[in-house]
Each structure stands twice: as structure tokens, then as C-alpha cells.
Amino acid sequence: MNALAFAPADLGYETRVRGSFARQPFMDHIGARITGLAPGYCEITVDHRRELTQQHGFVHGGVLASIADSAAGYAAFSLMPADASILTVEYKLNLLRPGRGEAMIARGRVLKPGRTLTVVQSDVFARVDGGEQQVVSSLQTLICLLGKADDASGAPGATR
Amino acid sequence: MNALAFAPADLGYETRVRGSFARQPFMDHIGARITGLAPGYCEITVDHRRELTQQHGFVHGGVLASIADSAAGYAAFSLMPADASILTVEYKLNLLRPGRGEAMIARGRVLKPGRTLTVVQSDVFARVDGGEQQVVSSLQTLICLLGKADDASGAPGATR
Amino acid sequence: MNALAFAPADLGYETRVRGSFARQPFMDHIGARITGLAPGYCEITVDHRRELTQQHGFVHGGVLASIADSAAGYAAFSLMPADASILTVEYKLNLLRPGRGEAMIARGRVLKPGRTLTVVQSDVFARVDGGEQQVVSSLQTLICLLGKADDASGAPGATR
Amino acid sequence: MNALAFAPADLGYETRVRGSFARQPFMDHIGARITGLAPGYCEITVDHRRELTQQHGFVHGGVLASIADSAAGYAAFSLMPADASILTVEYKLNLLRPGRGEAMIARGRVLKPGRTLTVVQSDVFARVDGGEQQVVSSLQTLICLLGKADDASGAPGATR
Numbered sequence: 001m002n003a004l005a006f007a008p009a010d011l012g013y014e015t016r017v018r019g020s021f022a023r024q025p026f027m028d029h030i031g032a033r034i035t036g037l038a039p040g041y042c043e044i045t046v047d048h049r050r051e052l053t054q055q056h057g058f059v060h061g062g063v064l065a066s067i068a069d070s071a072a073g074y075a076a077f078s079l080m081p082a083d084a085s086i087l088t089v090e091y092k093l094n095l096l097r098p099g100r101g102e103a104m105i106a107r108g109r110v111l112k113p114g115r116t117l118t119v120v121q122s123d124v125f126a127r128v129d130g131g132e133q134q135v136v137s138s139l140q141t142l143i144c145l146l147g148k149a150d151d152a153s154g155a156p157g158a159t160r
Numbered sequence: 161m162n163a164l165a166f167a168p169a170d171l172g173y174e175t176r177v178r179g180s181f182a183r184q185p186f187m188d189h190i191g192a193r194i195t196g197l198a199p200g201y202c203e204i205t206v207d208h209r210r211e212l213t214q215q216h217g218f219v220h221g222g223v224l225a226s227i228a229d230s231a232a233g234y235a236a237f238s239l240m241p242a243d244a245s246i247l248t249v250e251y252k253l254n255l256l257r258p259g260r261g262e263a264m265i266a267r268g269r270v271l272k273p274g275r276t277l278t279v280v281q282s283d284v285f286a287r288v289d290g291g292e293q294q295v296v297s298s299l300q301t302l303i304c305l306l307g308k309a310d311d312a313s314g315a316p317g318a319t320r
Numbered sequence: 321m322n323a324l325a326f327a328p329a330d331l332g333y334e335t336r337v338r339g340s341f342a343r344q345p346f347m348d349h350i351g352a353r354i355t356g357l358a359p360g361y362c363e364i365t366v367d368h369r370r371e372l373t374q375q376h377g378f379v380h381g382g383v384l385a386s387i388a389d390s391a392a393g394y395a396a397f398s399l400m401p402a403d404a405s406i407l408t409v410e411y412k413l414n415l416l417r418p419g420r421g422e423a424m425i426a427r428g429r430v431l432k433p434g435r436t437l438t439v440v441q442s443d444v445f446a447r448v449d450g451g452e453q454q455v456v457s458s459l460q461t462l463i464c465l466l467g468k469a470d471d472a473s474g475a476p477g478a479t480r
Numbered sequence: 481m482n483a484l485a486f487a488p489a490d491l492g493y494e495t496r497v498r499g500s501f502a503r504q505p506f507m508d509h510i511g512a513r514i515t516g517l518a519p520g521y522c523e524i525t526v527d528h529r530r531e532l533t534q535q536h537g538f539v540h541g542g543v544l545a546s547i548a549d550s551a552a553g554y555a556a557f558s559l560m561p562a563d564a565s566i567l568t569v570e571y572k573l574n575l576l577r578p579g580r581g582e583a584m585i586a587r588g589r590v591l592k593p594g595r596t597l598t599v600v601q602s603d604v605f606a607r608v609d610g611g612e613q614q615v616v617s618s619l620q621t622l623i624c625l626l627g628k629a630d631d632a633s634g635a636p637g638a639t640r
Contacts, residue, residue: 026220029189029211051189055310060186061229061248066222088221089437090461092252092412092572092619094599096592111617112576116436117409117463119574119617137591137599139572139619141410141461143437150215249597250621252412252459252572254439256432271457272416276596277569277623279414279457297431297439299412299459301570301621303597346540349509349531371509375630380506381549381568386542408541412572470535 006040006110010082013039017074020150024070032067034074040110042074047103059099064106064124064136068093071108072122072140077150079113085148089117091140099135101126108140118142166200166270170242173199177234180310184230192227194234200270202234207263219259224284224296227266228253232282232300235268237310239278245308249277251300259295261286268300278302326360326430330402333359337394340470344390352387354394360430362394367423379419384444384456387426388413392442392460395428397470399438405468409437411460419455421446428460438462486520486590490562493519497554500630504550512547514554520590522554527583539579544604544616547586548573552602552620555588557630559598565628569597571620579615581606588620598622 010016014037021027021034027044030052036043044067046052046059054060069088077086108122124136170176174197181187181194187204190212196203204227206212206219214220229248237246268282284296330336334357341347341354347364350372356363364387366372366379374380389408397406428442444456490496494517501507501514507524510532516523524547526532526539534540549568557566588602604616 020215023215024220025211025213026222030222051185053185055180055183060184060226062186062190062222062226065225065229066220069221069225088255090252090254090410090439090459092250094250094592094619094621095248096599112574112614119410119576121617134592137601137619139410139574139617141574250570250599250619254432254459254461256439272414272454279416279570281457294432297441297459299414299457299570301414340535343535344540345531345533346542350542371505373505375500375503380504380546382506382510382542382546385545385549386540389541389545408575410572410574412570414570415568 006079006113008039008079010080012082013078016082017042017078020077021074026066027070030063030066032070035105037078039078040075040113042071042078042108044071044106045103048101059104061095064095064099064104065093067104067106068122068124068136068138069140071106072120072138073142075108075110075120076118076142079110079118080144081146083147083149085145085150087143087145089141089143091138093136093138095136097126097133097135099126101128101133103127104135116144118144166239166273168199168239170240172242173238176242177202177238180237181234186226187230190223190226192230195265197238199238200235200273202231202238202268204231204266205263208261219264221255224255224259224264225253227264228282228284228296228298229300231266231268232280232298233302235270235280236278236302239270239273240304241306243307243309245305245310247303247305249301249303251298253296253298255296257286257293257295259286261288261293263287264295276304278304326399326433328359328399330400332402333398336402337362337398340397341394346386347390350383350386352390355425357398359398360395360433362391362398362428364391364426365423368421379424381415384415384419384424385413387424388442388444388456388458389460391426391428392440392458393462395430395440396438396462399430399433400464401466403467403469405465405470407463407465409461409463411458413456413458415456417453417455419446421448421453423447424455436464438464486559486593488519488559490560492562493558496562497522497558500557501554506546507550510543510546512550515585517558519558520555520593522551522558522588524551524586525583528581539584541575544575544579544584545573547584548602548604548616548618549620551586551588552600552618553622555590555600556598556622559590559593560624561626563627563629565625565630567623567625569621569623571618573616573618575616577606577613577615579606581608581613583607584615596624598624
């Protein structure tokens with residue numbers, strides 16, 4: 001699964017991805033940050049904080065889904081042309097283990113890029129005692145909207 | 161789909177569900193609250209707030225997933241015995257429209273209850289100009305863990 | 321879920337759907353037939369036959385998936401223009417009960433039509449002793465390919 | 481993803497898996513055969529035959545789903561105790577490319593084994609001109625039923 005072997009359509013993909021991420025207030029609200037980025041690949045990390053937990057003290061499944069979704073989205077977005085916007089069409093997610101550990105790390109890798117649709121595998125790992133344990137496996141479909149650059153100039157009319 | 165025709169195994173289900181929900185710091189962090197509850201059914205609402213949005217000003221897909229997941233979980237949990245804990249096994253979610261509107265309302269309805277596994281349909285609707293538009297359709301699988309009451313006494317060993 | 325309230329883009333949708341179905345050798349191989357059709361809706365039935373079963377004598381999950389997928393595809397296809405072809409992008413399917421009974425009936429209903437993507441709920445019911453039991457719940461995403469009519473003239477380059 | 485590093489609970493797993501597979505008339509009906517087997521891993525192959533195709537001459541998505549499902553099921557079953565039966569709970573499947581080629585090869589690998597639930601990644605590849613192309617990516621959940629051996633003695637009451 002050498003997902004890193006993709007050539008980006010837009011050499012400025014890193015600026016474009018980081019700029020879009022920075023415009024997401026919810027990513028800031030949960031303390032998420034991009035910790036890895038390459039063509040067809042994105043890693044997003046959140047630290048374990050009390051306000052992100054569920055009733056047993058583990059990181060809430062909704063937080064895991066949020067970072068898995070964003071990592072998948074930006075992995076796909078990194079391969080798209082400069083003049084494109086991206087939407088998550090759908091995903092499926094298995095919760096393999098509780099979100100226990102110091103940090104949760106989502107890694108999205110493009111499985112199949114496409115002009116319209118891109119399929120991404122996005123997994124989440126918990127950092128526990130210096131090692132890692134997989135807590136989520138997910139499979140996601142994203143759509144590319146051409147001619148609707150994802151910039152600060154405003155919301156496109158037809159986003160998901 | 162008369163999902164409301166279920167008889168609860170535990171007549172104290174409402175106290176049990178509301179107590180568990182209140183112990184989830186993340187639900188508080190996103191401003192989610194239970195706005196409807198019946199055997200096999202749970203409704204959870206969040207208001208549109210800036211810190212819940214993505215780059216185009218819509219409610220983030222991760223927030224929609226979080227309330228869809230919680231509504232599904234508590235719909236299933238409402239039918240379980242007092243002496244049970246619940247885990248989300250997996251779900252699949254389609255994002256049908258952007259999360260635009262004053263509030264997002266997740267409604268989980270049990271499709272098929274079971275001693276071990278319960279399948280729930282959980283949809284999210286946006287309140288827009290007094291009407292409602294469906295923004296998410298999801299299908300979820302949950303597992304019942306007997307002998308591990310979901311109470312304040314501590315985290316069971318294997319819950320998510 | 322009044323999925324029947326759709327207006328077809330092509331008034332000849334019924335001929336188009338039945339013609340496409342008739343060109344699928346696999347549907348014939350499993351004895352599947354269209355038993356209901358309306359704009360945004362398609363019903364496909366197979367009888368319980370020994371060659372469709374798994375090790376316990378129930379209809380194989382693969383057969384249930386096949387008719388759920390076809391019912392979803394033709395529900396979506398019924399709403400598309402004459403000049404279009406359709407592909408299943410992905411689906412998720414829960415097996416709720418064993419495929420026990422005289423016949424299995426898949427019913428696809430469009431949840432959200434779109435110019436490019438259409439989302440369909442497709443459920444399978446078993447006919448048992450004159451009644452029906454739901455055996456499958458599924459949620460499917462399909463894509464419309466314009467300018468590639470699904471006719472006998474040949475295979476489009478990019479269809480599955 | 482060294483899924484092969486699993487130790488089987490039952491050393492007779494190969495006989496058990498092959499016996500169960502041989503009792504599935506539907507696998508015979510589509511010409512499917514087991515072409516690889518190890519603890520936590522199963523490969524199932526079908527040749528491209530006209531009766532397995534859809535309207536464009538490609539292998540039908542229902543056939544791809546059938547072998548992906550069976551490969552996942554037997555990958556999980558290989559790790560279960562002798563005294564167990566298995567059911568598919570649910571799966572999600574992305575169709576990445578058309579089923580074009582001489583043969584379709586499904587490979588299921590256990591991602592996360594469990595006493596009750598097992599999660600399996602099951603992918604399908606097309607053999608084309610001596611090489612392989614991935615046509616399906618799927619993620620599946622299976623349940624182990626103890627005390628219900630999957631043998632010729634009869635159908636358990638609750639299996640699909």
C-alpha cells in the first residue's frame with residue numbers, strides 16, 4: 001500500500017491543505033493539528049484532553065471520526081488541482097479498541113484517486129506507553145468539485 | 161418503521177440514558193443535548209455555533225457524526241437491561257447536504273434489537289427557516305456488554 | 321420516506337431499466353426478476369433455490385447483496401436522463417436475519433437524487449409463511465455517467 | 481499489516497474451513513474456489529464466465545461482493561474454536577474499478593480478532609494480462625457463535 005507514490009496535480013498542495021485546515025474552527029475546538037503531509041497522505045493528531053472524552057474517560061468516538069474524516073479529506077485534497085474544493089461523500093468506520101492513550105493519530109492514505117471520486121483508507125492509532133495501537137479502521141469516499149477553490153473568499157454554493 | 165413500538169427491558173431507562181449522557185464531557189464541549197427519548201429512540205440536538213464549523217461555515221461533518229453516533233447509541237441503550245454497557249461497533253454515514261441551518265438534530269431509531277448486537281438507523285436533520293432538511297443518513301451496529309453497568313463507578317475494561 | 325414522489329427525467333425510464341436488467345446474465349443466473357418499478361423505486365425478487373444457499377440452507381448473503389445492489393442501481397437509474405449510464409460507487413449492508421423463506425425481495429428507494437451522485441436505501445425482505453421479515457438493510461451511493469448510454473451497443477470505458 | 485501472524489485456536493482449521501466452504505451450493509454455482517488459506521487469511525477465486533457478468537460484460541458487483549464476503553468469513557472462521565459457527569454482521573464495500581480480467585481474486589485478512597466480533601479487511605483483485613488490479617476494497621464485521629459447530633448436522637437456529 002505505497003500510497004506515497006502519488007504525484008500532486010498542484011505543487012502548492014501543502015500551502016493549500018494547511019490553509020484550508022486552518023480555516024476549520026472545529027479542528028481548533030478539539031485541538032487537532034496536521035502532523036504529517038505528503039501527496040495522497042495526511043496525518044492529524046489530537047491530544048487526550050478531558051473535554052474530548054466519553055463517560056468512561058476514553059476519547060469520544062465522535063472525535064476519532066472527526067480526525068479520521070479530516071485526514072481522509074486532506075489526503076485526497078492534496079492530489080487535487082488548485083482550482084478544486086472537496087467534500088466527504090460517505091464513510092464507514094469500525095471502532096476496534098477504546099480511545100485510550102496520550103494522543104490519537106489519524107492517518108489517511110489514498111487508495112484510488114479519481115477525477116471525480118477518490119477513495120481513502122483512514123485509520124486512527126492511539127499512542128500508549130510509547131507504542132501505538134490501532135483504534136479505528138475506516139474507508140471513505142470523497143468528491144472533487146472543480147472550479148470551486150477552497151479559499152477564504154466564501155462558501156461554495158453546492159458543498160455537501 | 162414504527163421503531164417506537166419497543167418495550168424497554170429496564171423501566172428506569174430514561175434515568176440511565178440521561179445519566180450516561182451527562183457523564184460525556186465531549187457532548188458538553190459541543191453543546192449537544194438530548195431533546196427526545198423513548199424506548200428504541202433518541203434525539204440529540206446541537207445549535208449552529210462558530211466553533212463547530214468547517215472552512216465554509218457549515219457544521220463540521222465530525223459534529224454530525226458525533227451526534228448521529230450518540231443518538232444511535234442511546235436509542236439502543238434504552239432497550240438494554242439495567243446491568244449493561246454499550247459500545248459502538250461500527251457505522252456508515254452518508255453526508256447528503258451541507259450542515260447549514262440554525263440547529264442539527266440527530267434521530268436514532270432501533271431497526272433490529274438483539275441480545276448481543278443492535279442495528280440502528282440514525283439520521284441528522286438541519287433546521288432551516290422553520291423546516292427540516294435531511295443532512296445525514298447512517299446505519300450503525302452496537303454491542304451490549306452485560307454485567308458492566310455504565311455508571312459513575314468507573315470505566316469497564318473493554319469499552320470504547 | 322415518500323420516495324415515490326420523484327419525477328423521472330426520461331419518460332421512457334421503464335423500457336430503459338428493463339432493457340438494462342435483461343442484459344445482465346448474472347441476474348438470470350440467480351433467477352432474479354424485476355417485480356416492481358416506479359420513478360426512484362425498484363423491487364427485485366429471487367426465489368429460494370438450492371443453488372443460491374449457503375451451508376445452513378439459507379439464501380447466501382452474496383445473493384442478498386446482489387439483489388440489494390441491483391435494486392438500488394435501478395432505483396437510481398430510473399431517475400437519470402436517457403443518455404446516462406450508472407455505476408455503484410459503494411454500499412454498506414447489515415445482515416439482520418438469515419435468508420430463510422420462499423423468496424427474497426429487495427426494495428431500493430432513492431433517498432437523495434443528484435446530478436452526479438444518488439444515495440439509495442435498499443432493504444431485503446424474506447417472504448415467510450405469507451408475511452415478510454426484513455433480512456438486510458443497506459445504504460448505497462451510485463454515480464451517473466452522462467453521455468454513456470447503457471445500451472446494447474457496447475461497454476463504456478469506465479463502468480465497473 | 482502482517483495479518484498472517486495469528487495462531488489458530490483450532491489446529492484443524494483448514495479441514496473445518498474447507499468443509500464449510502464445500503457445503504455452500506452458491507459458491508459452486510458461481511464457480512468459486514479457495515485458492516489460499518492460512519490462520520486469519522483466506523483467498524477465494526472465480527474465473528470470468530459469461531453467466532457472472534453484468535450488462536457491459538464485466539463481472540457483476542454481486543459476484544465480487546459474494547467472494548469478498550466469503551473470503552472475510554473464512555479468514556475470521558480460521559481463527560475460531562472448533563465448536564463455533566460464524567455469521568457476517570455487516571460490511572461496506574467500495575467498487576474501485578470494473579471487474580474486467582480473466583479471474584477475480586478475493587483476499588480476506590483479519591484486522592482485529594475478538595472473542596465475539598472479528599473485523600476483516602477483504603479486497604478483490606482482477607487478474608489482467610498477468611498482473612493484478614484492485615477492484616474492491618471492503619471492511620467487514622463478523623460474529624462468532626459458540627456451541628454451534630458449523631457442520632453437516634443441521635442448521636443452527638440463528639444463522640443467516
